[in-house]
Amino acid sequence: MGRLTEAAAAGGGASAARSAGPPPAPLSLSSTSPGCAAAMASSEEDGTNGGASEASEEREAVGKRRRLGLLATIWLTFYNIAMTAGWLVLAIAMVRFYMEKGTHKGLYRSIQKTLKFFQTFALLEIVHCLIGIVPTSVLVAGVQVSSRIFMVWLVTHSIKPIQNEESVVLFLVAWTVTEITRYSFYTFSLLDHLPYFIKWARYNFFIILYPVGVAGELLTIYAALPYVKKTGMFSIRLPNKYNVSFDYYYFLLITMASYIPLFPQLYFHMLRQRRKVLHGEVIVEKDD
Numbered sequence: 001m002g003r004l005t006e007a008a009a010a011g012g013g014a015s016a017a018r019s020a021g022p023p024p025a026p027l028s029l030s031s032t033s034p035g036c037a038a039a040m041a042s043s044e045e046d047g048t049n050g051g052a053s054e055a056s057e058e059r060e061a062v063g064k065r066r067r068l069g070l071l072a073t074i075w076l077t078f079y080n081i082a083m084t085a086g087w088l089v090l091a092i093a094m095v096r097f098y099m100e101k102g103t104h105k106g107l108y109r110s111i112q113k114t115l116k117f118f119q120t121f122a123l124l125e126i127v128h129c130l131i132g133i134v135p136t137s138v139l140v141a142g143v144q145v146s147s148r149i150f151m152v153w154l155v156t157h158s159i160k161p162i163q164n165e166e167s168v169v170l171f172l173v174a175w176t177v178t179e180i181t182r183y184s185f186y187t188f189s190l191l192d193h194l195p196y197f198i199k200w201a202r203y204n205f206f207i208i209l210y211p212v213g214v215a216g217e218l219l220t221i222y223a224a225l226p227y228v229k230k231t232g233m234f235s236i237r238l239p240n241k242y243n244v245s246f247d248y249y250y251f252l253l254i255t256m257a258s259y260i261p262l263f264p265q266l267y268f269h270m271l272r273q274r275r276k277v278l279h280g281e282v283i284v285e286k287d288d
């Protein structure tokens with residue numbers, strides 16, 4: 001039996017509304033539940049939603065907002081405006097730095113406080129999913145946010161010699177452009193005034209920016225390896241009274257390897273979202 005799991009959201013873009021129905025399955029990176037084969041069908045072809053009028057979309061948006069609750073809507077609007085502003089400040093600081101100095105050396109040092117603050121603040125995204133005020137899967141948001149926190153605090157902040165690597169600029173630029181687009185998308189969606197170019201940017205930029213960001217992150221971890229091996233930082237050697245050992249060098253290697261299964265899942269998740277939001281496709285789950 002086919003089961004409709006994601007309503008086409010083509011017209012109104014993504015409104016933050018979440019409340020009706022249970023939270024997404026937390027144990028799958030996919031937006032579809034395990035054991036089900038997801039089949040994509042164009043709403044225009046099957047007529048499930050393609051003909052929805054603007055009035056019904058508007059009613060749907062209003063209904064969603066009501067269910068979400070005033071407090072959650074106010075909080076999310078504040079959160080998204082603050083995050084858009086934060087990443088804009090970061091973008092301006094980076095452009096100004098490069099224009100004044102003509103080099104990327106010292107860039108990370110000059111913007112690190114703002115970066116750390118706003119990227120760490122993004123941990124709230126996991127909380128938003130957990131308490132159900134946004135419909136994103138906890139696991140998808142968790143992998144996305146924790147990999148960023150890891151890059152910021154346990155790699156770039158902690159391993160000073162790599163801060164001037166070109167790869168750091170690569171992921172900084174990818175993150176910054178992505179987040180300005182993403183948070184302004186959420187903000188305008190909540191305010192029901194989403195310009196098409198922001199929606200378009202949100203669901204097209206990632207096609208290039210995701211691989212660029214991932215390349216920047218992996219190259220930065222790679223550049224850190226010799227230093228980590230030489231210093232033995234964050235590692236615990238035997239013998240010790242707890243009889244535990246931990247090698248940060250190998251941890252970094254495992255983290256790099258974990259991009260191989262995890263990144264494609266995030267990327268394909270975004271491609272599915274793109275088809276849903278820009279092309280009005282619906283996902284129909286088929287139970288085995």
Ligand SMILES: CCCCCCCCCCCCC[C@@H](O)CC(=O)SCCNC(=O)CCNC(=O)[C@H](O)C(C)(C)COP(=O)(O)OP(=O)(O)OC[C@H]1O[C@@H](n2cnc3c(N)ncnc32)[C@H](O)[C@@H]1OP(=O)(O)O
Pocket residue numbers: 009013014015016017076080134135136137140141143144146147148150174175178182186189190205206209210211212213214217255258259262263266269273
């Ligand atoms: C401890 C060591 C860990 C190491 C792990 C190592 C493995 C790592 C592998 C992964 C690598 C990731 C690397 C990454 O850092 C690289 C980059 O980011 S490069 C830059 C490019 N990146 C991107 O484009 C991704 C950006 N990220 C996202 O889009 C999201 O974070 C993501 C969770 C991936 C996807 O989001 P989602 O599925 O939720 O889609 P939507 O955003 O469209 O949202 C769905 C609905 O929820 C509403 N929503 C969500 N958040 C909000 C909000 N803040 N305010 C209001 N509304 C929100 C949204 O509107 C949608 O609503 P609706 O369904 O009603 O339309």
